[in-house]
Amino acid sequence: MWKEATFGNRRVLEREWRGCLTLLSASPYHESSMSNSSIPIKKEDLSNSGPRVRFAPSPTGFLHVGSARTFIFNWLYARRNAGTMVLRLDDTDVERNTDASVQSIFEGLKWLDLRWDEEYKQSERLTLHQKTAWEIFEKGMAYRDFTPAHTGEVEKSGTQGTWLFNPGVRELSRDESDRRAAAGEPFALRFRVPRDTGEEVRFSDAVYGEQRKLAEDIEDFALLRSDGMPTYHLASCADDIDLRITHVIRGQDHLTNTFKHVLIFEAAGGKTPQFAHLPLLVAPDGTKLSKRRHGPIVSVTTYRDAGFLPEAFINFLCLLGWSPKNDREQMSLEELKELFSLEGINRANAVINFKEPASTPEEMFDPKAVWLNAEHIRALPIEELSARLLPVVQQAGYPIDAAQMLKITPLVRERIQLTRDVLTVADFLLVNQLPPYDPAELVPQKGDAAMAKRVLEKARSVLATTEFKHDPLDQVLRAAAQELGIKAGQMFQPIRVAVCGRKNAPPLFETLEVLGREKTLVRIEQAIGKL
RNA sequence: GGCGCUAUCGUCUAGGGGUUAGGACGGAAGAUUCUCAAUCUUCAAACCCGGGUUCGAUUCCCGGUAGCGCUACCA
Numbered sequence: 001m002w003k004e005a006t007f008g009n010r011r012v013l014e015r016e017w018r019g020c021l022t023l024l025s026a027s028p029y030h031e032s033s034m035s036n037s038s039i040p041i042k043k044e045d046l047s048n049s050g051p052r053v054r055f056a057p058s059p060t061g062f063l064h065v066g067s068a069r070t071f072i073f074n075w076l077y078a079r080r081n082a083g084t085m086v087l088r089l090d091d092t093d094v095e096r097n098t099d100a101s102v103q104s105i106f107e108g109l110k111w112l113d114l115r116w117d118e119e120y121k122q123s124e125r126l127t128l129h130q131k132t133a134w135e136i137f138e139k140g141m142a143y144r145d146f147t148p149a150h151t152g153e154v155e156k157s158g159t160q161g162t163w164l165f166n167p168g169v170r171e172l173s174r175d176e177s178d179r180r181a182a183a184g185e186p187f188a189l190r191f192r193v194p195r196d197t198g199e200e201v202r203f204s205d206a207v208y209g210e211q212r213k214l215a216e217d218i219e220d221f222a223l224l225r226s227d228g229m230p231t232y233h234l235a236s237c238a239d240d241i242d243l244r245i246t247h248v249i250r251g252q253d254h255l256t257n258t259f260k261h262v263l264i265f266e267a268a269g270g271k272t273p274q275f276a277h278l279p280l281l282v283a284p285d286g287t288k289l290s291k292r293r294h295g296p297i298v299s300v301t302t303y304r305d306a307g308f309l310p311e312a313f314i315n316f317l318c319l320l321g322w323s324p325k326n327d328r329e330q331m332s333l334e335e336l337k338e339l340f341s342l343e344g345i346n347r348a349n350a351v352i353n354f355k356e357p358a359s360t361p362e363e364m365f366d367p368k369a370v371w372l373n374a375e376h377i378r379a380l381p382i383e384e385l386s387a388r389l390l391p392v393v394q395q396a397g398y399p400i401d402a403a404q405m406l407k408i409t410p411l412v413r414e415r416i417q418l419t420r421d422v423l424t425v426a427d428f429l430l431v432n433q434l435p436p437y438d439p440a441e442l443v444p445q446k447g448d449a450a451m452a453k454r455v456l457e458k459a460r461s462v463l464a465t466t467e468f469k470h471d472p473l474d475q476v477l478r479a480a481a482q483e484l485g486i487k488a489g490q491m492f493q494p495i496r497v498a499v500c501g502r503k504n505a506p507p508l509f510e511t512l513e514v515l516g517r518e519k520t521l522v523r524i525e526q527a528i529g530k531l
Numbered sequence: 532g533g534c535g536c537u538a539u540c541g542u543c544u545a546g547g548g549g550u551u552a553g554g555a556c557g558g559a560a561g562a563u564u565c566u567c568a569a570u571c572u573u574c575a576a577a578c579c580c581g582g583g584u585u586c587g588a589u590u591c592c593c594g595g596u597a598g599c600g601c602u603a604c605c606a
Binding site: 217 | 533534535536537538541542543544545546553554555556557564565566567569570584598599600601602603604605606
């Protein structure tokens with residue numbers, strides 16, 4: 001049933017009898033570093049009788065946060081219901097699709113680390129689409145439109161604005177239509193939408209409920225372009241039928257398109273899937289997210305690079321337009337998988353509350369996303385968090401090993417919101433030489449430079465012999481404060497600044513323990529020199 | 532313009548014919564350990580407008596308004 005074929009430089013498998021079910025071999029699913037690198041090429045699993053859902057991005061840019069959410073909801077639905085997740089690249093728009101975009105989408109999905117079960121590329125299934133279109137034509141439910149392609153935008157600038165069909169062209173006789181086609185005259189194939197019959201197109205949406213629309217309000221949309229390429233509507237439906245998609249979960253911007261799709265499903269004799277439309281993600285100004293207007297904040301990789309944990313990002317996206325209805329906010333992937341249901345999906349658009357003119361990188365994100373990320377960071381076991389922080393620190397150029405990272409991690413865990421924050425919170429533990437700081441910082445509350453100097457000199461002498469562990473350090477330094485006749489805080493602050501280069505830092509004893517005697521004494525010495 | 536969808540604190544949301552309209556983020560104030568963070572407590576903050584149905588509507592219905600979407604040989 002399966003044979004190898006070659007499309008471009010990609011090795012693919014195709015179904016012999018139709019040549020339309022094409023599976024790719026190059027995707028993050030396979031590249032995944034997870035386990036064995038030679039995962040067999042995926043095939044349609046006919047033994048799984050659960051729901052089949054698909055994520056169908058069109059590769060015209062990077063992976064958008066809205067698309068990511070759609071992917072996540074589909075994935076959650078499939079996993080929740082023991083179904084199958086299909087990834088389909090809807091790349092029928094040759095003009096706008098780029099390979100870089102395909103890579104970029106894979107890059108985003110790879111970070112999310114949610115796997116799909118089957119993968120298809122629409123441009124390799126053109127024969128199926130065309131076959132479907134011509135079947136509809138043969139049934140008399142589509143017609144050739146020989147009108148030259150027009151620039152649609154101009155057309156609708158007129159005040160009546162309503163284009164439904166070009167009068168006359170629908171009524172062209174089959175004979176004449178065939179003759180002109182045979183003569184090589186270019187044409188688009190259009191769906192013959194029922195007119196003047198009072199017919200209603202209806203479907204039931206899992207989120208928006210019963211939907212109905214007068215057929216005569218639907219325009220005669222194109223199925224095939226004059227170059228023979230299928231349009232999105234046709235390709236999407238033909239593929240959904242062929243791939244036996246049972247649930248179409250997608251953005252609400254397709255809600256009105258669905259009436260056309262129902263028409264195609266019925267004309268093609270396919271089973272109409274269950275639809276569930278998702279409320280759109282919009283910018284704080286209420287407009288649709290766009291890269292041009294809103295910048296990198298709409299790209300998934302921006303979140304990755306800023307230090308979001310994928311599970312926190314997923315958690316955040318899930319909360320936009322969906323609710324478990326039990327006041328839960330922070331949820332693990334497992335919990336999401338258990339709690340997710342289409343009933344919990346909201347109907348109103350959700351604002352993703354980022355700062356329009358991105359001030360500091362940290363402030364540009366939706367505060368809730370940042371908070372959730374911090375929650376997920378704190379929920380991680382130390383070893384796990386340490387393992388995630390290590391590459392961040394290493395990529396920043398610090399020659400640190402896993403053992404050192406594990407010691408530093410407890411000090412930063414409650415002080416970072418994004419993983420990248422480790423670089424600013426633990427900076428003094430990563431460098432040999434502290435960056436310059438203001439000596440005035442060394443002066444304790446209600447004290448003066450002389451007191452700072454006495455504190456540091458005292459510290460220098462006691463720390464030379466004390467064991468560098470939390471409890472002994474605690475004891476010795478408190479005793480020292482008493483000897484000097486000052487408060488513990490007045491004792492700790494100059495040391496903290498001497499060692500960390502700033503006033504706000506992790507607790508002192510733990511810090512000294514991690515830093516070690518040698519560096520501590522050097523830094524105290526340097527601080528004394530500044531006074 | 533036509534068609535469709537939506538409307539609860541600043542934001543994400545719960546709720547639903549009678550509630551002090553709940554939670555979370557963010558904001559403010561306070562408690563707390565050596566600073567910071569974390570944690571805890573408290574406070575401010577919402578049912579778009581107008582009709583109708585009803586003993587009673589934020590909730591149900593209609594209208595308005597606003598926002599969004601579709602209206603391409605884009606997806």
